[in-house]
Amino acid sequence: MAESDFSALWAGFRGAQGKDRDRVIVGVAAAFALVASANGKLEQSETARFLDVVRGSRLAPPDGATAAELTSAFESLAQVMLQSPELGRSESLRVLSDFGFDPMRSEIIWSATRAALVADGQLDAEERRAEQEIRAALQIR
Helix, strand or coil: CCHHHHHHHHHHHHCCCCCCCCCHHHHHHHHHHHHHHCCCCCCHHHHHHHHHHHHHCCCCCCCHHHHHHHHHHHHHHHHHHHHCHHHHHHHHHHHHHCCCCCHHHHHHHHHHHHHHHHCCCCCCHHHHHHHHHHHHHHCCC
16 A cells, blocks of 8 residues: 555545544544554444544534444554554655644543553553654654
């Protein structure tokens, strides 16, 4: 997958019109998928927690159709990141760096990152590395 192909993945989080939801949902997805894929596998609990975070942050409505759309988008993103970890990592960090100058959105994404860290009930070195990279990209001290 080329870097340019990620734009379709990111658009999947914004809704049918590509602007139905705030762009911060893309940052949340990037951070969550980076952490979730860090250990080389995606757990069902991580996908479920992603939906919980998005709904709890009011980034998307709680209806079934939206949940199905976001589940599909998240699982597609995570699978690409599992298949091409370095490309996925660099693309996610690129997206996250766009939020580094927006303290409010950075905090939403950072909160999602913390939720992602505990989503699968275990914390390993790869997830800690992803956490530090996200912190740096978001310019959080």
